[in-house]
Amino acid sequence: LQLENDLRRAIQNQEFSLYYQPILSLPNSNKLGFEALIRWHHPKKGMIPPDQFIPVAEETGLIIELGLWVIKTALNQISIWQEKFPCFSEIAINVNVSPQQLMIASFSEQVQDLLSDFNIKSHQIKFEITESSLLRTGSHYIEVLKRLKSLGIQFCIDDFGMGYSSLSRLHEFPIDTLKIDRSFIRRIGSNQGEIELIRTIITLAHGLGMDVVAEGIETKSQLNQLSLLGCEWGQGFLFSKPLNSVDATQYIAALL
Ligand code: G
Ligand code: G
Ligand code: MN
Ligand code: NA
16 A cells, blocks of 8 residues: 555656667667666655566556556657657657556557657557466457557567466467567576477467567577577667666667
């Protein structure tokens, strides 16, 4: 309850910011996107990581308001970058969304209105939904995904392989991108079986028409192996940690 009240106050006082972690194309890093990651700068407790407050925001319904702020802030950032870097006019940001947000009746209208307010094309925002959330929801959820998809919005399945296997139903969802959880990437090199698992996930994704992001790439050797396996995208500390808006802007500038 303490945390819940704290969260309400923090939303009022705008204590949140978005950090942006680069997502680069493999093997040459010639294409760039970002994942938006929320941070809470608590006046007394300092930085509170999202896994400590997103679950509370979800339980209390505050995720609706907070999630809308995240989408607005990400769209605003895209419009700033488009202005500043015309050659990045199609740059995309991945935004994590909770199932509660998608289930709001007016969600797709809200998103459409925001896209037009900020003059952003629908393929420039991608929603990340966790694999476990796909399984906890019913047919209405799939309808919502399909409606957003028909507007041109793409979906990523996040944390894939974390033990809530959606394997038997994966093809039912209109997913464009599969993100392999970083626990798989971390174990590359520990045994040959790990590579075979990753190879199989990539083959599965490609078979279903999805491209693949490997999360948590920390070493050159992991990067090389994933490139050889045909993984299209990489994200991780090898490229960059999540950056604040100023540093992410410098990151783009340095690529040009
Ligand atoms: O940035 P960090 O690794 O601490 O993030 C931990 C987790 O918090 C991420 O895996 C992500 O799923 C979740 N998260 C980060 N930002 C957001 C957000 O804006 N909305 C939601 N729903 N989850 C987020
Ligand atoms: O669950 P989600 O994938 O949305 O979480 C992304 C989180 O993973 C970010 O909060 C980020 O801090 C963390 N992360 C990103 N890259 C790496 C990495 O290379 N190694 C580790 N250990 N964590 C990472
Ligand atoms: Mn994510
Ligand atoms: Na993840």
